[in-house]
Amino acid sequence: MKQATQSDLLLVAVTLLAAISWMFSKEAIALMPPLFFMGLRFVLAAAFLACIGGRQLRQLTGEHIVRSARVGLVFGLAMLFWVLGLAHSETMGEGAFLTSLGVLLVPIVARVFFAEPMPRSTWLALPVALLGMLLLSLAHGFSISWGQGFYLLAALGLAVFFTLNTRAATLSMRKASTRQAATPLSPVDPLALTIITLTSVGLVALLASLLLESWSSTMVQWSPALFGWLLASALIGTAARFWLQTYAQSLTTQTSGAVMLILEPLWVALFAALWFAETLLVLQWIGCLMIFLALLVNRWQLLRSIMTRRGL
Numbered sequence: 001m002k003q004a005t006q007s008d009l010l011l012v013a014v015t016l017l018a019a020i021s022w023m024f025s026k027e028a029i030a031l032m033p034p035l036f037f038m039g040l041r042f043v044l045a046a047a048f049l050a051c052i053g054g055r056q057l058r059q060l061t062g063e064h065i066v067r068s069a070r071v072g073l074v075f076g077l078a079m080l081f082w083v084l085g086l087a088h089s090e091t092m093g094e095g096a097f098l099t100s101l102g103v104l105l106v107p108i109v110a111r112v113f114f115a116e117p118m119p120r121s122t123w124l125a126l127p128v129a130l131l132g133m134l135l136l137s138l139a140h141g142f143s144i145s146w147g148q149g150f151y152l153l154a155a156l157g158l159a160v161f162f163t164l165n166t167r168a169a170t171l172s173m174r175k176a177s178t179r180q181a182a183t184p185l186s187p188v189d190p191l192a193l194t195i196i197t198l199t200s201v202g203l204v205a206l207l208a209s210l211l212l213e214s215w216s217s218t219m220v221q222w223s224p225a226l227f228g229w230l231l232a233s234a235l236i237g238t239a240a241r242f243w244l245q246t247y248a249q250s251l252t253t254q255t256s257g258a259v260m261l262i263l264e265p266l267w268v269a270l271f272a273a274l275w276f277a278e279t280l281l282v283l284q285w286i287g288c289l290m291i292f293l294a295l296l297v298n299r300w301q302l303l304r305s306i307m308t309r310r311g312l
Contacts, residue, residue, distance in 0.1 A: 010248035011260030014241055019267030021237025022092055023275050025083065028229040031221040033213040034087040038079055039206030040230060045238035046198035049191065056192040068193045071164045072200020078102075078157025079201055080208055081150045089147025093280055094136060096268035097288040098151035103262050104129055104298050105159035113163065125298035132290030139283040162261075165197070166249045190247040198242060262295040 028037050050057065060068075082099060089095045104125055110116040133152075137144055144152075213219070220226075269288070272278040280288070 007248045007251040008260055010244050010251075012263060014245045014248060015261060015264040015267055017237060017241035017244070018264050019096075019271050021233060021241060022086070022096065022268050023271055024229050024233040024237050025086060026092060026276070028226060028233055029083065029087055031223065031226040031229070033209060033215070033219055034083040035080065035205050035209035035213050036215060036220070037230070037233075038083045039202050039204075039209050041233045041238055042076075042079075042198045042202030042205060044202075044230070044234035045242070046195050046202060048235060048239050049195045049198065049243060053189075053191040053195050056189040057195060059189065060192050060196075064192070065196060068196035069200050071161065071193070072197035073204060074157060074164055075161040075197055076201040076204030078154050078161050080205060081157060082154035083205075085147045085150030085154055087147075088150060089145070091278060091280060091284065092272040092276070093265070093269035093278060094284050094288060095147060095151045096265035096272075097291045098133075098136070098148060099155050099158065100262060100265040100295060101129060101152070101291065102155040102158035102162065103295055105156060106162055107298070109159045109163050113160075119298075121298050121300055125294040128297055129291055129294035132287045132294060135283050135287030135290060139281050139287065162249075165193075165246060190250050191243060194239075194243045194246045197246075198238065262292070262299065265292065 025037070025041075028041075085095055085099070086092070104122070107116070107118045107122045111118040136148065140148070209215070265288070269280075
């Protein structure tokens with residue numbers, strides 16, 4: 001009970017850091033190529049955490065490193081789509097709600113890849129989410145923009161990442177061979193898992209940037225402002241956020257952890273309105289609210305249990 005409460009509170013803090021990170025990232029990619037920014041952001045964050053997590057890294061086994069790197073590669077692909085969505089979209093609020101569909105996809109991913117039971121609420125939430133996506137497409141002339149497409153791909157990638165990240169951070173089971181019984185595989189230390197994951201993301205982003213972008217002086221507007229946004233994104237929006245998220249996920253189950261993360265799009269929409277004076281069309285607002293309603297429907301039973309646990 002105490003660990004579950006701690007995890008819930010930490011994940012609420014994670015959603016706040018994640019929402020603020022959207023603002024930092026939007027400012028930074030206005031001054032440099034988006035993939036290059038993501039590569040530097042995650043490499044800097046990993047380097048910072050490695051300075052304080054050397055002991056945890058030395059305790060890792062080869063299998064721990066492989067599992068963590070696998071999580072990082074999936075997360076790297078998801079973040080590439082996310083930053084491309086941010087670069088090609090004019091409304092962060094809409095993008096945040098589309099990306100939040102990753103929470104809805106978590107039970108589906110867990111069902112497909114790990115044969116975990118999928119709650120009936122997920123099936124009820126899917127048509128509501130599809131209606132919300134339809135309304136968002138109508139706001140763009142009944143078409144899906146490049147930004148929306150990238151955000152949807154990011155949502156799918158984040159659902160896979162969340163599932164793998166939780167399984168890597170908690171106790172799992174493996175079979176040494178077909179003739180031997182299952183033996184426990186110890187969980188990866190949250191800080192070490194975060195360092196390796198962020199390093200993998202940074203390397204994936206830098207490789208993609210090297211292949212697809214130009215690093216010329218005309219494409220990167222080096223300035224104190226850019227360094228400020230880059231450091232803020234790396235230290236606050238990445239290092240602090242993902243270490244807290246990984247640690248919080250190690251204290252709870254995959255499903256209850258995903259409940260708290262549905263708060264992120266609300267914070268993003270609020271901060272975008274305050275920071276950039278961003279406004280949404282009526283259809284966009286309705287579509288975003290339908291997606292949020294789908295998230296609530298998807299997690300209604302768990303929300304009720306959390307509220308009961310809190311005495312609400």
